[in-house]
Amino acid sequence: xxxxxxxxxxxxxxxxxxxxxxxxxxxxxxxxxxxxxxxxxxxxxxxxxxxxxxxxxxxxxxxxxxxxxxxxxxxxxxxxxxxxxxxxxxxxxxxxxxxxxxxxxxxxxxxxxxxxxxxxxxxxxxxxxxxxxxxxxxxxxxxxxxxxxxxxxxxxxxxxxxxxxxxxxxxxxxxxxxxxxxxxxxxxxxxxxxxxxxxxxxxxxxxxxxxxxxxxxxxxxxxxxxxxxxxxxxxxxxxxxxxxxxxxxxxxxxxxxxxxxxxxxxxxxxxxxxxxxxxxxxxxxxxxxxxxxxxxxxxxxxxxxxxxxxxxxxxxxxxxxxxxxxxxxxxxxxxxxxxxxxxxxxxxxxxxxxxxxxxxxxxxxxxxxxxxxxxxxxxxxx
Amino acid sequence: xxxxxxxxxxxxxxxxxxxxxxxxxxxxxxxxxxxxxxxxxxxxxxxxxxxxxxxxxxxxxxxxxxxxxxxxxxxxxxxxxxxxxxxxxxxxxxxxxxxxxxxxxxxxxxxxxxxxxxxxxxxxxxxxxxxxxxxxxxxxxxxxxxxxxxxxxxxxxxxxxxxxxxxxxxxxxxxxxxxxxxxxxxxxxxxxxxxxxxxxxxxxxxxxxxxxxxxxxxxxxxxxxxxxxxxxxxxxxxxxxxxxxxxxxxxxxxxxxxxxxxxxxxxxxxxxxxxxxxxxxxxxxxxxxxxxxxxxxxxxxxxxxxxxxxxxxxxxxxxxxxxxxxxxxxxx
Numbered sequence: 115x116x117x118x119x120x121x122x123x124x125x126x127x128x129x130x131x132x133x134x135x136x137x138x139x140x141x142x143x144x145x146x147x148x149x150x151x152x153x154x155x156x157x158x159x160x161x162x163x164x165x166x167x168x169x170x171x172x173x174x175x176x177x178x179x180x181x182x183x184x185x186x187x188x189x190x191x192x193x194x195x196x197x198x199x200x201x202x203x204x205x206x207x208x209x210x211x212x213x214x215x216x217x218x219x220x221x222x223x224x225x226x227x228x229x230x231x232x233x234x235x236x237x238x239x240x241x242x243x244x245x246x247x248x249x250x251x252x253x254x255x256x257x258x259x260x261x262x263x264x265x266x267x268x269x270x271x272x273x274x275x276x277x278x279x280x281x282x283x284x285x286x287x288x289x290x291x292x293x294x295x296x297x298x299x300x301x302x303x304x305x306x307x308x309x310x311x312x313x314x315x316x317x318x319x320x321x322x323x324x325x326x327x328x329x330x331x332x333x334x335x336x337x338x339x340x341x342x343x344x345x346x347x348x349x350x351x352x353x354x355x356x357x358x359x360x361x362x363x364x365x366x367x368x369x370x371x372x373x374x375x376x377x378x379x380x381x382x383x384x385x386x387x388x389x390x391x392x393x394x395x396x397x398x399x400x401x402x403x404x405x406x407x408x409x410x411x412x413x414x415x416x417x418x419x420x421x422x423x424x425x426x427x428x429x430x431x432x433x434x435x436x437x438x439x440x441x442x443x444x445x446x447x448x449x450x451x452x453x454x455x456x457x458x459x460x461x462x463x464x465x466x467x468x469x470x471x472x473x474x475x476x477x478x479x480x481x482x483x484x485x486x487x488x489x490x491x492x493x494x495x496x
Numbered sequence: 497x498x499x500x501x502x503x504x505x506x507x508x509x510x511x512x513x514x515x516x517x518x519x520x521x522x523x524x525x526x527x528x529x530x531x532x533x534x535x536x537x538x539x540x541x542x543x544x545x546x547x548x549x550x551x552x553x554x555x556x557x558x559x560x561x562x563x564x565x566x567x568x569x570x571x572x573x574x575x576x577x578x579x580x581x582x583x584x585x586x587x588x589x590x591x592x593x594x595x596x597x598x599x600x601x602x603x604x605x606x607x608x609x610x611x612x613x614x615x616x617x618x619x620x621x622x623x624x625x626x627x628x629x630x631x632x633x634x635x636x637x638x639x640x641x642x643x644x645x646x647x648x649x650x651x652x653x654x655x656x657x658x659x660x661x662x663x664x665x666x667x668x669x670x671x672x673x674x675x676x677x678x679x680x681x682x683x684x685x686x687x688x689x690x691x692x693x694x695x696x697x698x699x700x701x702x703x704x705x706x707x708x709x710x711x712x713x714x715x716x717x718x719x720x721x722x723x724x725x726x727x728x729x730x731x732x733x734x735x736x737x738x739x740x741x742x743x744x745x746x747x748x749x750x751x752x753x754x755x756x757x758x759x760x761x762x763x764x765x766x767x768x769x770x771x772x773x774x775x776x777x778x779x780x781x782x783x784x785x786x787x788x789x790x791x792x793x794x795x796x797x798x799x800x801x802x803x804x805x806x807x808x809x810x811x812x813x814x815x816x817x818x819x820x821x822x823x824x825x826x827x828x
Binding site for chain 2: 432456468
């Protein structure tokens with residue numbers, strides 16, 4: 115029996131045993147953001163909600179074009195007009211989208227305006243047409259609309275309000291403010307949260323306990339009364355734009371606490387890591403250590419949680435405006451529109467004034483689902 | 497345990513002090529004071545101003561003194577039970593607030609009970625039947641509840657009640673009891689009206705609680721001791737109730753701290769929509785008319801209510817969970 119060596123004498127090459135397929139290699143080399151993106155893409159509901167949100171935000175770029183009427187154009191003959199339905203067939207014959215012409219009569223018994231349809235008066239809608247003139251983003255004059263009311267006719271998809279203004283157009287315009295107020299607010303509260311939470315977490319000690327107490331006080335206050343109080347402080351004679359900014363700041367001032375907590379607890383554990391000590395020994399200043407070495411480690415997670423707090427801001431604005439403490443006309447947001455629906459008798463007679471509820475719920479729901487998906491995608495342990 | 501409660505109460509004092517400062521600053525922020533705008537209003541209507549009364553009020557509450565002095569008067573007054581004077585109602589604040597605050601407390605407690613009663617079984621069901629149709633259905637409902645702002649829900653409910661039953665569901669009691677003294681009948685009438693605001697206010701809190709209970713219970717159910725228990729042959733019901741549920745229950749109690757501010761906020765705004773005789777509508781009008789002591793006391797009471805509720809939940813939690821009262825580290 116020969117006692118030969120059974121170990122191969124060839125030089126050992128680890129890659130010969132474990133070769134990475136191109137797909138695997140791509141996966142292992144991918145950056146953190148890429149991994150997150152791949153994970154997010156697998157989350158179907160989050161993707162759908164993200165698309166809906168993106169569409170919503172796309173509309174605010176072209177509000178003027180999408181809305182058939184102007185924000186303030188009044189149709190005095192059609193006050194509190196109910197929604198007009200769009201038909202395709204007239205007497206079994208295909209015509210394309212059209213509405214019926216309408217008469218006006220006053221129900222003398224309950225003083226309610228009625229608008230019966232004239233079933234023989236077919237008024238086809240116009241598309242890509244010239245309608246009310248507007249200044250696009252206040253920059254240049256144009257009259258181009260996606261959809262216009264028929265010649266000498268009306269087209270109120272969601273009815274009109276007490277001044278005969280088209281609800282659909284107003285909701286379209288209102289999206290501009292309602293959707294952006296959350297984003298700008300989040301930027302403010304995001305920076306506040308990171309700076310304050312970062313300082314508390316990095317320095318610890320008395321800085322930390324002061325910040326902790328501060329957060330406790332703010333959190334132990336019921337949010338809405340505090341908002342109400344703060345917005346009652348805004349002087350009545352401010353211009354609507356100033357009020358708008360004031361409210362953003364108020365919403366942001368009370369919203370940073372959650373984020374600051376997350377940043378703090380994360381930093382408290384991260385600052386004990388070796389790479390942090392190494393940076394410190396090399397003489398990096400605290401600002402650089404926090405911003406360059408500590409924060410990027412969980413930035414994706416922070417952004418995901420910030421997404422989840424946007425809906426709260428949108429709701430806050432809606433609630434305040436609804437109570438008459440937030441934005442005021444002529445600035446138009448969904449909350450301002452709902453303010454008209456405050457009186458239940460009005461709502462019972464003209465239920466279409468409640469329509470702005472639908473986009474509010476839709477946007478908040480999609481933001482929640484999208485944020486959830488984003489958070490799951492940002493979590494490396496899932 | 498006693499030491500823990502004592503320490504917890506002691507930390508409440510500085511918190512309340514800071515809150516009182518915050519409240520005072522907020523009610524002082526608008527330019528001018530109520531007396532000035534009141535005088536201006538009376539004069540514009542051509543009515544005479546009772547100089548003596550104005551002067552008396554000004555001195556009584558030190559409105560001509562520096563801010564710090566005013567704060568001191570307000571604070572010491574509150575400690576002695578004098579919450580100031582509502583200029584608009586021409587009454588001491590305590591008399592305006594009394595009943596309304598009581599009703600707010602009733603609604604808040606009822607809402608929290610409602611939240612618990614509904615969220616508890618649904619949360620357990622969702623966690624034990626994860627990814628079943630029931631779980632999906634309930635989760636969707638929960639998200640809808642979370643997304644619907646409660647004042648909108650109130651509006652929609654008012655609308656449907658009006659259309660289908662032809663009644664107004666606003667208010668908290670039958671009209672004949674509104675100014676009546678407290679009696680058994682009045683209480684019954686309130687209880688009959690209570691369920692609508694409770695459901696409206698409780699929806700979002702309930703939805704949130706179901707989500708959190710489900711997540712917590714799921715975490716517990718995936719731990720190894722549950723697998724061990726199942727391998728030993730414990731019946732499923734006992735396996736659930738004996739340990740995982742008890743651990744998840746801790747959080748359930750602790751969550752009152754989260755729930756209470758939401759409930760009180762919700763109660764305020766829903767009260768305005770449904771014209772409930774609680775603190776909401778008065779607080780709103782007091783804020784708008786700069787009736788500073790009324791607004792300030794309301795804010796103070798609401799904050800006190802919240803801080804106190806959190807205290808109760810912390811004590812209950814300490815009773816349930818020995819880690820908290822012994823180490824103190826677990827609560828961090």
